[in-house]
Amino acid sequence: MAKTVLTISSKNYSSWSLRGWLLCKIAxxxxxxxxxSIDDAGARAELLLLSPSFRTPALDHDGLHVWDTLAIAEYLAEICPKAGIFPLARAARSHNRSVSGEMHSGFANLRSALPMNIKAEFPNFRVWxxxxxxxxxIAQIFRECLDQYGGPFLFGAKxxxxxxxxxxxxxxxxxxxVALDSDSAGYRDHILRWAPMVEWADEAKVEPDEMEELDVEF
Structure with a gap:
């Protein structure tokens, strides 16, 4: 069997790469x-939000090439049915797909105003x-899911x-x-302490600073 490869771009700047990577970890x-490489046109288009269709992350598995985070999620749910990629209950599963789809296709103003940058910290940042x-x-989604499914993750214990x-x-x-209500802040902190997120952030922080020019373009 061919080896399984996940293609990603920057760990510091790429939110989509992080999503695909976390999905593989959950599975x-x-x-x-x-x-x-940052010189790759597709990677730059993704990081600068210039492309409506990102080709990273991309998963190569069992001779198949799958891109787009939601497509990767559905694929992993098929090949790893015991991993709990989606909740087992139909109502929770449909709810999960709905909020995931909302994140996937929405929140353009947030993406533009608060670009991902794990290395940075802006304590006095004025949100547009x-x-x-x-x-x-997003905070409403957090509160509703935590209330309905009991946390600490959005849809329960896992x-x-x-x-x-x-x-x-x-x-x-x-x-x-960003100022948040206590429930949303608690979820944020739980996610930031989640072992795969800690692993990703540690690697992002030692990533070479080869993208300084992107600060201006963002």
Whole structure:
């Protein structure tokens, strides 16, 4: 069998790569990482939010090539049915797909105003007013899921697709010191202490600073 490879871009800047990587971790899939160079046009388009369709992360498994985070999630749910990628109960599963899809296709103002940057910290950052409704909606999702499913993850005791989708937002909230209600802040902190997130963040912090020019372009 061909080896399993997950293609990603920057660990410091790429929220989509993080999502795909977390999904593979939740699925307990053994894989190799392939890192795209910042000189790759597709990687730059993703990181600068210039492309409507990102080709990273991409998963190569069993002779198949799967890209887009939600496609990867559905694929992993098929090949790793015992991993709990989605909740077992139909109602919870549909809810999970709905909030994951909302994250996947929405919150453009948040993405633009608060780009992912794990290495950075901006304690006095003034959030652009256009991003505030996105922040409020995400906090609402956090509260509703935690209340309905009991936490500490969005859909209960174990991480699912929804947590992989919202984990980069938790990182953004920490980077820019976004004020949150106590429940949402508690979820943010739980995600940032989650072992795969700690592993990713540690590697992001030692990533070479080869992308300084992106600070201006963001």
């Amino acid at each position: 307990k899939l053994e894989f190799e990482e392939r890192r795209l 007013s256009g991003a505030k409704p996105d922040i409020e909606r 991480p699912t697709v929804a947590d992989a989708m919202f984990a980069p937002v938790c990182s953004r909230f920490a980077t820019y010191h």
